[in-house]
Amino acid sequence: MSTSPTLDDLRNQLVDDIVAKRPLPAPIERAMRTVHRDAHLPGLDPTDAYSNRAVTIKDNPQGPLALSCASVPSTVAMMLAQLDPRPGDRILEIGAGTGYNAALLSELVGAQGEVTTVDIDPGVALHAREALNRTGYEHVRVMERDGLTGAPEHAPYDRMIATVGPWDIPATWWQQLADGGRLVLPLRWRGQTRSVALTRHGDTLVSDDMELCGFVPIIGQDGELTTELANGTVRIHHDQDQPVDLDRLSDVFATPATEHWSQTRVGSQESFDGIWLRATATDDHICRIEVTNQALEAGVRRPVIPGRSPALVAGDSLAYLIAERDNADEERPVRLGAAAYGPAAAALATTLNANIAAWGAHRTAVPIMTSHPAGTPDSRLSGGHAIDKADSRLVLHIN
Incomplete structure (x- = not known):
């Protein structure tokens, strides 16, 4: 019983x-x-x-x-x-x-x-x-x-x-x-x-x-912005210091994506979120793309995770992380690459694939973040890549 x-x-x-x-x-x-x-x-x-x-x-x-x-x-x-x-x-x-x-x-x-x-x-x-x-x-x-x-x-x-x-x-x-x-x-x-x-x-x-992790945003801070593309079916989530221009991106999905594949592969259950984290330590164009089901049905190339994938946005072009299972490597059957749109598609895809390769060579490396009060002069910042916010200056450094 x-x-x-x-x-x-x-x-x-x-x-x-x-x-x-x-x-x-x-x-x-x-x-x-x-x-x-x-x-x-x-x-x-x-x-x-x-x-x-x-x-x-x-x-x-x-x-x-x-x-x-x-x-x-x-x-x-x-x-x-x-x-x-x-x-x-x-x-x-x-x-x-x-x-x-x-x-x-x-x-x-x-x-x-x-x-x-x-x-x-x-x-x-x-x-x-x-x-x-x-x-x-x-x-x-x-x-x-x-x-x-x-x-x-x-x-x-x-x-x-x-x-x-x-x-x-x-x-x-x-x-x-x-x-x-x-x-x-x-x-x-x-x-x-x-x-x-x-x-x-x-x-x-x-x-x-x-x-x-993921948490409910705190009330009272508005430094993260959302720019809607393709009649609101694609959203770019970015920081206020990143110049994402809706007018310049309005026709970015007018032509099909070009696909550019890296040499980096992952296992079926292997996390690759470190690509995004590592890229924030070097690249000011990195942000998040959200592609809805309506956009996918309209032919937008599927990101690796439709709701939250790393993307590079610059001027009138963008590129984002994609994946494809081809089983060419039994241990790591999934290859990673970039889907890109716009006049600078090839250049952005090359940059994203370089970020993928940098992560692939040192998959467990995590940047060190040093936060300084806002207004700290550049000469007093720790070495690394600086991101300015309202109350702090974040510096990311990866060995």
Whole structure:
């Protein structure tokens, strides 16, 4: 006679599955086996609460992305490992969500530590407060406010973590992070999002880890823009410093794409997102292309991932990553290349294929990001490729 799994069974099975794919530091594993995610998602079937997926807790009536959601548990675990909370730490979390992450942080910092979590939405903040009270974490501080301002009255913080996606690192966060402290945030640049772990060294923040992720954008930053092409069926997502000109690109899909293939191949299950990341350390034309089903049906060449693929845009031309399975290599049966449109198609395709080849030669190499305050003169920047934002100057360097 079979019996239904208990909540403890479901929670432990979820953690077992996460650890099997990616070992966790022992304190984080213990915290995830201790905190009840289902209690932060009342009304949800326990099986769904302990599935490794995001759960929307508040829809956004003005757009397709949720206003707030409970993050994928494996992503939560990955970011906590990046943050490396210690007993006694003072922690600020931007984006309260369900309160689940704050409860995990409270377990990790212990009775001598302090956790403050903030959210701009009153309903989300109330949800987090009630869930934390209900589960025995009344001591966690929940504040309703704009996360971009942080919580200076309780600073300085040993650790700061954002669970919403900023486009820039606000100067207010710099000011509230202790020297030697760590900041983990899902930062957006050049159309992609990476969970970046940075340590403060005086007037710089220096990364030691980057992981692919996706998060709801933070409210109040508008440095990422969208340019719609082909009657809105193709979208280019780019930063405000990238001169994507709608008028010059209006006829870019008037002729068929030309295909240019690299010598780089990948396995069927091999990630190639590192191509995009590496290209941001050298090329200011890299951004994201989104090709809808309507565009594909109209004959636009399919990108490697229609919803989010790296692209190069310059003037009246563009090129983006494509893939084709040809089985010429049994171990790596998929070859990578570029589809290109416009007068400069061949040149952009050549550049993109050079980026693909550079990644292919060193597939595990990850750039180091150094963030400097806005206004830092070029002479004081660390060596590498600079990207200017409103509050910071990011410099990416790859060995």
